[in-house]
Amino acid sequence: MRRLTRPPFLAGVLLTACGTAGGAQIALAAERAEAAEGPASKEHSVGIYARTNGAVALTPARTAGGAGGGLGVRDVFRDWLILQADVAYLFGIGNLGELRAGAGIQLPGPDQTYQPAASLLVSLYFGEQLRFLSEEHPRPVWDPAVALGVELSPLRFTSERTRISVMAPGLGLVLDVPTVGPVVQLTALEVEILLP
Amino acid sequence: MSRIASTWTLAVAATFGLALPACTYDPLEDIDVAAIRAVVGDIDEQRVWADIQAQVSAHTTDGGFPCQQTGIYVPNGNCALTHTAVRATIDERLVQAGLEPRRHRQDDPIFPTVNITADLRGVSSPDEVVVVAAHYDVFYAAANDNGSGVAAVLEAARVLSAYSFDRTIRFVFFDLEEVGLIGSQRFVDAWPSEETLTVALVLDMIGYAAHQAGSQQVPPGFSAPDVGDFLALFANGHSEDHATQAYALNRALDAVRLEAIIVPSSASPARLMLERSDHAPFWLAGLPAVFLTDTGDFRNPNYHEPSDTIDTIDERLLGGGTELTIAITAAWAGGPR
Numbered sequence: 001m002r003r004l005t006r007p008p009f010l011a012g013v014l015l016t017a018c019g020t021a022g023g024a025q026i027a028l029a030a031e032r033a034e035a036a037e038g039p040a041s042k043e044h045s046v047g048i049y050a051r052t053n054g055a056v057a058l059t060p061a062r063t064a065g066g067a068g069g070g071l072g073v074r075d076v077f078r079d080w081l082i083l084q085a086d087v088a089y090l091f092g093i094g095n096l097g098e099l100r101a102g103a104g105i106q107l108p109g110p111d112q113t114y115q116p117a118a119s120l121l122v123s124l125y126f127g128e129q130l131r132f133l134s135e136e137h138p139r140p141v142w143d144p145a146v147a148l149g150v151e152l153s154p155l156r157f158t159s160e161r162t163r164i165s166v167m168a169p170g171l172g173l174v175l176d177v178p179t180v181g182p183v184v185q186l187t188a189l190e191v192e193i194l195l196p
Numbered sequence: 197m198s199r200i201a202s203t204w205t206l207a208v209a210a211t212f213g214l215a216l217p218a219c220t221y222d223p224l225e226d227i228d229v230a231a232i233r234a235v236v237g238d239i240d241e242q243r244v245w246a247d248i249q250a251q252v253s254a255h256t257t258d259g260g261f262p263c264q265q266t267g268i269y270v271p272n273g274n275c276a277l278t279h280t281a282v283r284a285t286i287d288e289r290l291v292q293a294g295l296e297p298r299r300h301r302q303d304d305p306i307f308p309t310v311n312i313t314a315d316l317r318g319v320s321s322p323d324e325v326v327v328v329a330a331h332y333d334v335f336y337a338a339a340n341d342n343g344s345g346v347a348a349v350l351e352a353a354r355v356l357s358a359y360s361f362d363r364t365i366r367f368v369f370f371d372l373e374e375v376g377l378i379g380s381q382r383f384v385d386a387w388p389s390e391e392t393l394t395v396a397l398v399l400d401m402i403g404y405a406a407h408q409a410g411s412q413q414v415p416p417g418f419s420a421p422d423v424g425d426f427l428a429l430f431a432n433g434h435s436e437d438h439a440t441q442a443y444a445l446n447r448a449l450d451a452v453r454l455e456a457i458i459v460p461s462s463a464s465p466a467r468l469m470l471e472r473s474d475h476a477p478f479w480l481a482g483l484p485a486v487f488l489t490d491t492g493d494f495r496n497p498n499y500h501e502p503s504d505t506i507d508t509i510d511e512r513l514l515g516g517g518t519e520l521t522i523a524i525t526a527a528w529a530g531g532p533r
Contacts (some may be wrong), residue, residue, distance in 0.1 A: 056417075058417070058419075060419055063418070063419070092464065092465060093417065093460065093464055093465070094460030094461075094464045094466065094467075095460070095462055095464075128433070128460035128461065128462060128464065129460065130417060130419075130457060130458070130459055130460070130466055131436075131457070131458040132418075132419040132420075132455070132457055132458075133439065133440065133443045134419075138223075138440075138443060139221065139440050140436055140439075140440060140458055
């Protein structure tokens with residue numbers, strides 16, 4: 001059973017990373033087929049996820065951002081503490097890499113299915129961007145842009161082996177010493193496979 | 197202990213985007229600012245003004261572009277494009293500067309072009325070339341687009357030809373920018389393999405200023421004032437060091453209010469929006485080029501209109517732009533010597 005269903009499950013995750021909403025349906029279908037295998041550990045619930053997202057960072061010294069997708073890994077400890085890291089490729093202003101790491105909490109829903117979450121994230125943006133010279137920044141700012149922010153996942157659902165989040169907004173600050181500016185993020189769709 | 201501390205300092209700085217080279221790099225390290233200040237002291241602003249007037253007069257006598265012969269649609273009033281009579285004016289000014297103008301003709305049934313060049317040969321590295329360029333074809337008799345740019349390049353030719361430089365300075369006047377960057381594309385395509393382009397400085401409209409709030413349109417994502425009294429200097433990844441030097445030299449000379457913007461080198465929507473002048477063929481070929489402009493129709497209601505007349509030129513912006521043009525050309529050419 002595992003051998004038959006895992007490939008479509010992974011395919012679903014990868015399709016999600018490519019911006020295909022249908023990938024989520026494939027992943028869920030595969031997950032239902034594997035549900036009989038039993039629940040994951042409650043001490044650590046580790047998963048890998050794919051997401052489609054966008055971000056824009058604006059400071060007096062740079063504008064970076066775009067839309068794209070990527071992959072990440074997440075550990076939920078004792079059903080409430082989240083540790084996660086992910087990487088994404090964004091295109092719009094230029095070719096941009098996004099690397100995020102952070103921690104957060106998830107709230108147990110009444111039926112353990114609806115589990116909204118909030119995370120504190122450090123994000124690095126490296127690659128092509130618009131850069132502006134000014135009195136404060138007479139030389140181009142250097143890679144990467146560093147941002148500190150909060151991401152909220154109000155529409156986040158967990159089933160036996162799959163977790164899905166849609167429309168998770170994030171807001172933070174980019175530090176371009178001596179100036180700062182806002183960074184706005186949106187994870188449109190995230191599909192996570194929980195490892196046994 | 198101190199070694200460990202410095203390692204940690206480096207690690208923390210790198211982590212937070214404060215890489216130490218950014219703090220120690222001096223863009224003016226190899227530039228003799230005092231000597232360049234003396235060079236720009238030779239600028240004759242009245243002559244710059246007279247050069248614009250001479251171009252306007254020439255364009256006014258021009259018969260215009262034979263748009264019906266092209267048989268294809270060329271946007272924006274192509275029948276009002278003039279580019280023939282002004283060539284003699286450019287030639288004359290270059291000869292007065294002691295330079296030898298050369299015409300590079302490219303026959304074409306629809307869009308024949310004549311680019312005009314003149315070299316100030318470098319003394320120690322003549323095969324390394326700094327290009328300073330402006331297009332001379334205009335709609336109507338446009339004083340700003342691009343009489344201002346051509347006048348600044350002509351003044352650069354006059355002033356700089358009195359000095360010697362390590363590298364060759366090539367003064368270039370492009371044909372048929374307005375119908376699709378044709379002259380500059382042909383110039384880049386025909387670049388001699390035995391020469392190395394140090395950087396190209398392209399001027400297109402450097403004379404229009406608006407001083408009221410809200411006069412400057414700023415595209416989303418760009419950081420710039422909403423008062424249109426500055427010049428914008430655009431560079432990409434291949435020319436960001438040149439932009440940094442230009443910005444620093446402009447500050448040292450206090451030449452003009454300047455906004456410098458570095459855009460991605462690879463294709464992107466942000467870059468596509470900024471490929472509207474003769475620097476674009478250089479960028480597309482992966483060559484270093486910097487673009488200096490008053491941003492054209494992002495502020496100027498006379499853009500590509502008969503109302504682009506000399507009375508709309510801002511003397512101070514034009515003077516500052518000319519000074520910056522001559523200063524950075526001299527610096528990039530490695531001189532004066």
